[in-house]
Amino acid sequence: SACSSRVVLSQMHPMWQEPLEVPGGERQSPIDISMRKSIFDPNLKPLVTQYDPRTCQQIWNNGYSFLVEYDDTTDKSTLRGGPLEDQFRLCQFHFHWGENNSWGSEHTVDRQLYPAELHLVHWNADKYALFEEAVVEENGLAVIGVFLKVGKTHEGLQKLVDALPAVRHKDSVVEFTKFDPSCLLPESINEYWTYAGSLTTPPLTEAVTWIIMKQPIEVSHDQLAVFRSLLFTSAEEEAQKSMVNNFRVQQPLKGRTVRSSFT
Numbered sequence: 001s002a003c004s005s006r007v008v009l010s011q012m013h014p015m016w017q018e019p020l021e022v023p024g025g026e027r028q029s030p031i032d033i034s035m036r037k038s039i040f041d042p043n044l045k046p047l048v049t050q051y052d053p054r055t056c057q058q059i060w061n062n063g064y065s066f067l068v069e070y071d072d073t074t075d076k077s078t079l080r081g082g083p084l085e086d087q088f089r090l091c092q093f094h095f096h097w098g099e100n101n102s103w104g105s106e107h108t109v110d111r112q113l114y115p116a117e118l119h120l121v122h123w124n125a126d127k128y129a130l131f132e133e134a135v136v137e138e139n140g141l142a143v144i145g146v147f148l149k150v151g152k153t154h155e156g157l158q159k160l161v162d163a164l165p166a167v168r169h170k171d172s173v174v175e176f177t178k179f180d181p182s183c184l185l186p187e188s189i190n191e192y193w194t195y196a197g198s199l200t201t202p203p204l205t206e207a208v209t210w211i212i213m214k215q216p217i218e219v220s221h222d223q224l225a226v227f228r229s230l231l232f233t234s235a236e237e238e239a240q241k242s243m244v245n246n247f248r249v250q251q252p253l254k255g256r257t258v259r260s261s262f263t
């Protein structure tokens, strides 16, 4: 079964109606990453991703983004190392993007916006049995964030882009298999920032160890245009709304430290 983010997502309030009352609210995401204020931590280990493309199952338009969902019932696609003490299982990846190439990312680096941001969502399988247990626990999730910038066509992404018209409407699902998400990671995955934060969509739980890649990946303008051809609305609804600007506004750092794995 793909990670049951549908359980979490289906209880959500309509997206983007900020501010949602958040329990505590001391470690919310996204944030601006100030390069000069981040602290180099020489003890941060290399990140170890082991993704098995055979665990890729489907693409689901959940009315907020499109999720590429993985079978997370075994330890076949995992993340460990970096700032993490435990082994985490990949359950889904998705993106946040804008209506044009000027904005769309959730995190920024020295206030620089990117047109989109990839999130690879993993949950702590050493400590919890299911995603929806982990999603409410302090060290339950680890999300790798990768910035997208406009440039040459991303060959690996094209297989996903070609499948998106099949999930144009909210609640549509299409089978999608044998996709290795490591093709979406930049060459140098060991240059990253890490900090303690939250989901950026309701329930906004403060369960996430964020690992934000310094190096963006390049995708073409046309590939991003296909993201923007998706709809927030289901096929039954009258007014169709383009799925764009599905990012959250930046949140206060509240004294948190952002560590870097590089100098």
Ligand SMILES: Cc1cc(=S)c(O)co1
Pocket: 005, 119, 121, 143, 199, 200, 201
């Ligand atoms: C679980 C999850 C994580 C993120 S970051 C998101 O946007 C939606 O759902």
Ligand SMILES: [Zn+2]
Pocket: 094, 095, 096, 119, 200
């Ligand atoms: Zn996200």
